[in-house]
Amino acid sequence: MEKEYLDLLRRRLSEKTCLHSLGVGRMARDLAGSRGLSGHKAFTAGILHDYAREMEDESLLREARRFSIPVDAVMQVHPILLHGPVGAEMVREELGIEDPEILTAIRCHTCGGERMSPLARIIYAADILEPSRDFPGVEELRRRLQEDFAGGLIQVVESTINYVLSQHYLLHPATVDFWNELMQEEKE
Numbered sequence: 001m002e003k004e005y006l007d008l009l010r011r012r013l014s015e016k017t018c019l020h021s022l023g024v025g026r027m028a029r030d031l032a033g034s035r036g037l038s039g040h041k042a043f044t045a046g047i048l049h050d051y052a053r054e055m056e057d058e059s060l061l062r063e064a065r066r067f068s069i070p071v072d073a074v075m076q077v078h079p080i081l082l083h084g085p086v087g088a089e090m091v092r093e094e095l096g097i098e099d100p101e102i103l104t105a106i107r108c109h110t111c112g113g114e115r116m117s118p119l120a121r122i123i124y125a126a127d128i129l130e131p132s133r134d135f136p137g138v139e140e141l142r143r144r145l146q147e148d149f150a151g152g153l154i155q156v157v158e159s160t161i162n163y164v165l166s167q168h169y170l171l172h173p174a175t176v177d178f179w180n181e182l183m184q185e186e187k188e
C-alpha cells in the first residue's frame, strides 16, 4: 500500500514532500495503533494530507471556489492555508476516498480547529513531528508526544503558534479555537 500511494504522490509532489507525507503516514499509523485506533485510516490520512500542498495560490483559490469552500480573510492573505480543505475535496474527487474521518483529518491539518477527532489530532501532530522534520527541540517534542499525547499535542500547537507570531503571519481563528479547547481540556 505504501508503494501505491507513493507512486500516486510522486506524480504531483516533490520528492521532499513525498518523503514528508510517507513520514506522516507511518508516524500516524504508529500513534493510532498505540491508541487503539485504525492504523489503516491513520496511514491513509497521513500519506495524503498534503495532496494539494504544492498548488499555486491562484489554483488553490480557484479550486476553493469550485468546491464551495469558504475563503475567509486569513486565507485570502495566506492561500496556502487552503491546501488542507482543497486537498480533502481533491482526494475525494480524484481518489474516491469518502471516509469522513480521513477527509476531516486532511481538511483540518493546517489550521487545527475545535472538536477535532482523535485521528485528526494525530495527523496534526504527526505533520509537525514526523522523522524528516528538523527544528530546534523537535526530538524533545517527539519524546513528549510518545509518553503523553495530550501534553505533547499542547506543546506542538504552542510551538506552531509561536512560530506564526514570530514570522508576523496572520493567526487563523481555527488555531485559536484549537488552543482554547486544549487549554479547557487541560484544566478539566
Ligand SMILES: [Fe+2]
Binding pocket: 049, 050, 053, 083, 109, 110
Ligand atoms: Fe500541509
Ligand SMILES: [Fe+2]
Binding pocket: 020, 024, 049, 050, 127
Ligand atoms: Fe504536511
